Amino acid sequence: MGGMRKNGVVRTGLAAMVCGAVAVTLSACGGPEGGSGGGAKGHPGARGGVARTSAPAADPTRIPDVGDRLQRRIPSDSRQVLAVYGEGEDSAESTAVLYTKSGTDWEKTRSWAAHNGRKGWTADHHEGDKRSPVGVFTLSDAGGVLDDPGARLPYTQSETFQAPHEWGKSYWHDFDYVIAIDYNRLRGNPPDDPTRPWGDDKGGGIWLHMDHGSGTSACVSLSKSAMEYLLRTLDPQQHPVVVMGDKADLKA
Structure with missing residues (x-):
């Protein structure tokens, strides 16, 4: 949950809020166009059938299912990309996939079910619209209520991250671990730093x-296990970024 702030002391104070996600399965399949006569595609099999034609191999130098528009925004020195594939423009279900670069190729490292904004996604995020912003954002600062689990990113531990207990009990542990998504914030500050360079109307406090x-x-x-893994894995020396959006926007 998100969109609220509270007073506290964490290098700068003011605990920010929140976010969401969604589950998505990425797959590709293809099949033959069968039939007899000159219109059939493929090569006849041993029994006169038509052999299946395979889909083109994915380019290993690109993040899968991300089009040129966003692909070009991934920094050339980034070697860790967390891709969040939203199920749909108005869906809160998504899948997060961590890719690690080996040489010139991106390799899938881990994947997890996730949630995003409860109303889905937008390319023009504003405060209170309940949608997650589509785009490519750096990941540079972390923190939470719990002690540092061995994070590589700078980590700020403070009780001021605690979700307010007037929220439903299921939300109380949302901010036990957080990683700031560098949307409308100043990098190099704790995740709950309230500074919004683009103005308050453009929203802020958007986290993993x-x-x-x-x-x-x-x-x-x-999940908690996913957050612990990311905190221990995302390395500022590898210039990690998140590429996030619904599947259609990501491919555009």
């Missing part, structure tokens, strides 16, 4: 955080 089982206000949420 722990999942409560449904959509968020704008963030991306994952």
